[in-house]
Amino acid sequence: MDGEPPRAASFAAVQRGVCIVGVGLSDGPVTPELDAVMLEAQSFRRALDDAGLEKGDIQGLASAGYGGMHEVALAEYLGLTPRWLESSSVGGSSFEFHAMHAYRAIQNGDVDTVAIVYGNNQLSASGRTLGTGGGGGGRGMSLPLPMSYEFPTGLTLVGAYAMAAQRHMHEFGTKPEQLASIAVQTREHAARNPRAMYRDPITVDDVMTSRLVADPLHKLDCCVISDGGCCLVLTTEERARDLAHRPVYVRGAAGGTTHHSIAAMADMTRTAAAVSGPKAFAEAGITPADVDMFAMYDSFTYTVLVVLEDLGFAPKGEGGAFVTDNGGNLRLSGALPTNTDGGGLSCTHPGMRGLFLLCEATRQLRGEAGDSQVAGAEIAVAHGSGGWLSTQGTVVLGTEGA
């Protein structure tokens, strides 16, 4: 048979527009009085209030990070009986995958209104040394493949990213000072955000003289460990028109993976964002030059640099120059204002940050970002990176006119 099968044609004809209509941030970044599910419940309630919805409107629920059936337990806690559930658990980018799957499900009519929820009191519960307590598993734990090969080497989570950064430096001459500049520019945004964990301005020299955790990454190349919760509510374009805020449209989404453990990353200078980005951008009908702000999972400075290249904001190998050019392209005055809330590097990182990226991008497109507002922002990209640069998820958001 020539051409598209008939089913695909009729399928496309019923696709509905999908909008983010509610965002909720919990208290933070330090909340010793709140446990993880309390943070989730608080951000959920705030997202409902933000949207002007009641919990009975929520038909679908997504969450991740706490093992099997967490979203089911959370539904019970919140008093929900959802008929659409999602628990893709692919590390910090899980929530870009949740948004992508919710987008498709709403688009195709499976469900109308979905909440994505995450919260973690990682700082208050576990302290500040996570990420350097070993590459995976722990004392006495049975290690799943491939961690039974990695863990006995003494590699840490930070070390895995450091190894990738080292390879980029080797291949392209990327300088630690260029990585440091990412932390410096992100801190400038944090200085404008009362909710950020660290707000005092820092210099490249401050980053370079901060303690090396795993060469070439210094302490200030690493994200903070905080408490915090976040919730996002998505619904149909039709419903969104009646709700409280200017709807933010999902325009495209894609994800992928290249490996689990860092040793299996065939090319440590190229992530699955090189596939997910172009796919999501094509669906949205945009190019990198159209993007007004970027919410990027900055687990480490290198994560930002490599994904800037993979998404096409800079040619491969030139991410270092891109971040420092033009007086700093990640600044509000730069070509691509990035992590305008202060990012994981300075604002909030409670175990996983993916959902907070979508929240900040939404705030920007609504024009609600306060002192960090990107003037006239119409198109934003939220991009999550999970595991050891393992999983990448890209979500393109736009205003109604964009």
Added chain:
Amino acid sequence: MDGGNDWSDIPKWLMPRPGLVDREFWEGAGRGELRIQHCTTCGKHQHYPRTLCSHCGEQTLEWVTAGGDGTVYSFTVIRQNGVPPFNERLPFVVATVDLDEPGARMIAAMPQVDPADARVGMRVRAAFRRAGDEYGFVDFAAAD
């Protein structure tokens, strides 16, 4: 040198626990042999051991003994690790090593390499470290 504190004392919880597929690797390392899988269909090698070839997907794997030589694809110097015994070994080098056998890549500690001497592209050679009576870990050291 900075690195290379005592890596011979391996606590029980860190001992290899071979599964159904990878006993050959751990026992080989205990004998001082780097045992990897070779695919007779595509000709490539792989580590860690699996039941099918991660390159071509076929189940035509045989065990071979690698020469033990390789090249550092990348490395890091671990300067913070809170888990004993690693916290007593700081700082130390961990590398991703491409074996000379095409397709096989390993992550390994390099306890004998001074952090200041580690380089991407350096030639390295497998060094075996006993883990109990039966098994071993495969480290790498600078090739001469």
